[in-house]
Amino acid sequence: MIIRRINEEDSRIGSFLNEEFSSYAERNHVDLNYNEFCFTAESDDGELLGVITGRAYYNEVHIDDLIIHKAHRKCGLGTRLVLAVEEAFQNAGYDKITLTTFGFQAPGFYQKLGYAVEFVREDINAKLSKYFLSKSIV
Numbered sequence: 001m002i003i004r005r006i007n008e009e010d011s012r013i014g015s016f017l018n019e020e021f022s023s024y025a026e027r028n029h030v031d032l033n034y035n036e037f038c039f040t041a042e043s044d045d046g047e048l049l050g051v052i053t054g055r056a057y058y059n060e061v062h063i064d065d066l067i068i069h070k071a072h073r074k075c076g077l078g079t080r081l082v083l084a085v086e087e088a089f090q091n092a093g094y095d096k097i098t099l100t101t102f103g104f105q106a107p108g109f110y111q112k113l114g115y116a117v118e119f120v121r122e123d124i125n126a127k128l129s130k131y132f133l134s135k136s137i138v
Contacts, residue, residue: 018034021034021057022034025058030058031058031093032057032058033056033057033058033059033093033094034055034056034057035055035056035057035089036053036054036055036056037052037053037054037055037056037061037085037088038051038052038053039051039052039081039084039085039088041068041072041077041080041081048069049068049069049072049077050066050067050068050069050072050077050078050081051065051066051067051081052065052066052081052082052084052085053065054085054099056089056092056094059093059094059095059096060094060095060096060097060098060134061085061089061094061096061097061098061137062097062098062099063082063085063097063098063099064099066078066081066082066099066106068081078106078109079113082110082113083113085097086135086137089137090137094137095136095137095138096134096135096136096137096138097115097134097135097137098132098133098134099115099132099133099134100130100131100132100133101130101131101133102127102128102129102130102131103123103126103127103128103129103130103131104127104128107131107133110131110133111133113135114135115133115134115135116133116134116135117131117132117133118132118133118134119131119132120132
């Protein structure tokens, strides 16, 4: 057996993950309900201004990354991207949206959008304290 780090795309990995997660969930009588997502905010000429990515599985949607180009922050694009995710997955078999963010990033932003802090993993450097947040979408 060889253990190695993969730095390039390997089509076998996606298939393997999908098959194994699906069969494991099925054996445990749980609906995987898997769905990856990526929403973008773009200018009229196609310039990428912001991106939100994540995946939905079981009964929750998880936001992995939200980033807005520095020249376009504080203009509502982040809010619009989060709302796009909420709208896309409302009434689609998911109960909540979850995410994590660090203290220097955006815990207050998500709280203004109705996300509740479930847990904070404190760090010596408060900027690196990790916030776990969620919001019901049922």
